[in-house]
Amino acid sequence: MISTKRSLIFIIAVLSLWLTSCGPSLSEITTDLIEQGRNDEAIARMRRALVNSPNDPQYVKLLAIAHYNKKQYNEAEKLFQQVLTLDNEDDQAAYYLAATYEATKNFDKAIQYYRLYNELTFLGEYRETVEARIKLLYRQQMEAEAQKALAMEQQLDVAKIPANTIAILYFENKGQRAELNPLQKGLSEMVITDLSKVKSLKVVERVRLQELVQEMNLGETDIVDQKTAPRLGKLLGANRLVKGSFFNLTNEKLNIDAFVTKARTGEIDVSTNISGDIKDFFRLEKDLVFKIIDEMKIKLSDEERKAILEIPTEDFFAFLQYSRGLDFEDKGQFTQAYEAYSQAAVSDPSFSQAKTNASSAKKSEQIVGETSTSGEQQQSTEKNNGNQQQTSNKNTSTRTTSNNIALPPPPPPPLSDPGIGGNIVGDMINNVINNINDTVIPGANSQNTPPTNVISVLPEPKAPPQN
Numbered sequence: 001m002i003s004t005k006r007s008l009i010f011i012i013a014v015l016s017l018w019l020t021s022c023g024p025s026l027s028e029i030t031t032d033l034i035e036q037g038r039n040d041e042a043i044a045r046m047r048r049a050l051v052n053s054p055n056d057p058q059y060v061k062l063l064a065i066a067h068y069n070k071k072q073y074n075e076a077e078k079l080f081q082q083v084l085t086l087d088n089e090d091d092q093a094a095y096y097l098a099a100t101y102e103a104t105k106n107f108d109k110a111i112q113y114y115r116l117y118n119e120l121t122f123l124g125e126y127r128e129t130v131e132a133r134i135k136l137l138y139r140q141q142m143e144a145e146a147q148k149a150l151a152m153e154q155q156l157d158v159a160k161i162p163a164n165t166i167a168i169l170y171f172e173n174k175g176q177r178a179e180l181n182p183l184q185k186g187l188s189e190m191v192i193t194d195l196s197k198v199k200s201l202k203v204v205e206r207v208r209l210q211e212l213v214q215e216m217n218l219g220e221t222d223i224v225d226q227k228t229a230p231r232l233g234k235l236l237g238a239n240r241l242v243k244g245s246f247f248n249l250t251n252e253k254l255n256i257d258a259f260v261t262k263a264r265t266g267e268i269d270v271s272t273n274i275s276g277d278i279k280d281f282f283r284l285e286k287d288l289v290f291k292i293i294d295e296m297k298i299k300l301s302d303e304e305r306k307a308i309l310e311i312p313t314e315d316f317f318a319f320l321q322y323s324r325g326l327d328f329e330d331k332g333q334f335t336q337a338y339e340a341y342s343q344a345a346v347s348d349p350s351f352s353q354a355k356t357n358a359s360s361a362k363k364s365e366q367i368v369g370e371t372s373t374s375g376e377q378q379q380s381t382e383k384n385n386g387n388q389q390q391t392s393n394k395n396t397s398t399r400t401t402s403n404n405i406a407l408p409p410p411p412p413p414p415l416s417d418p419g420i421g422g423n424i425v426g427d428m429i430n431n432v433i434n435n436i437n438d439t440v441i442p443g444a445n446s447q448n449t450p451p452t453n454v455i456s457v458l459p460e461p462k463a464p465p466q467n
Contacts, residue, residue, distance in 0.1 A: 132363030175247030186323025233263020
């Protein structure tokens with residue numbers, strides 16, 4: 001082991017001497033220019049270099065980053081695409097390309113390339129941050145589409161809506177227990193999840209509904225109003241709408257009603273009812289879904305039926321907290337969403353979706369900033385509103401933080417790092433050093449510690465780890 005260590009140190013010394021004698025490479029010089037903000041000079045150098053080496057991905061990437069820094073996004077987009085053509089495993093290029101599309105409000109492409117980055121990158125901690133950003137961008141995309149649908153409402157042709165499309169609206173709490181209010185969205189979420197497992201149906205995402213409801217400034221009673229159904233169906237692109245309500249028969253028993261309406265006319269197509277003990281809430285929800293499917297005369301395969309029978313948790317309190325998290329997240333209150341999801345995960349440690357949503361809410365909180373209203377204050381408000389009973393008349397769609405927040409493109413990563421600005425010898429030296437730390441001297445002094453996650457209010461996306 002000692003002789004191996006000495007040999008590696010000798011190799012490092014020789015390589016270091018050779019590297020020093022060679023002087024800085026063109027990439028390193030260009031990197032320094034970019035870090036000093038001298039992007040025009042960097043562009044000029046790289047364009048000259050590419051005359052002789054037109055397919056050098058490193059040169060193309062540095063040129064793209066310089067254009068990106070100058071907010072010349074059209075040119076940056078073409079160049080980053082070229083990098084990925086030359087090297088389809090370049091995670092940095094994928095990240096920068098996603099950020100370029102984000103800056104130009106091309107949400108579809110931004111989400112696509114952030115996902116590609118997550119497939120290519122090796123550092124797991126970046127994946128959660130990018131996933132949270134994808135969720136925020138998806139909400140922005142749904143908000144933009146809702147605005148577009150409202151602006152073009154007169155031109156929308158309901159006759160072109162596919163017959164198999166269906167949207168599930170929020171359930172209405174008609175009972176006396178205001179603490180069950182979160183089920184309005186939670187129950188809707190479960191029904192959406194289950195009906196999405198039916199291959200013959202195309203189910204509208206809940207986020208799309210939420211953004212449209214907020215753009216239209218609809219309250220709970222407006223959402224379930226019979227006169228509103230045709231308009232909602234038209235704007236959502238849904239041929240059928242599932243609407244429903246629930247109320248507590250006693251402290252232990254619950255009744256759930258649901259009916260399916262034809263979006264074009266508002267005419268009721270299917271009506272069903274289920275009741276039972278609250279402790280059997282998840283069985284009741286499954287019975288309701290199967291009744292809706294049967295009434296719609298849909299034949300289920302054994303695989304589909306088995307998938308529908310899956311439940312996220314058997315803990316009713318955990319699901320109630322999860323449902324609260326959904327509502328907080330819709331309002332942009334990510335601090336409170338994180339608290340609610342975390343309570344759900346604590347109540348049922350096997351509730352994987354609650355854990356995933358808690359992590360995502362925490363990352364979203366770091367991106368958009370901490371929200372000020374405490375969960376306890378919100379619960380108190382819900383309770384007071386519930387005592388007055390007319391909770392269904394209030395607009396619960398208001399968000400404290402707009403989803404259409406400006407999420408600036410990412411700052412340039414530290415280009416002087418050998419991952420992008422260094423040369424091959426520099427990469428070799430770092431690899432040798434990492435090998436020594438991994439095999440000879442592991443511990444507190446290891447050089448393998450991942451970069452620190454720096455957070456600020458509405459920060460730009462984090463720079464990706466170096467290649």
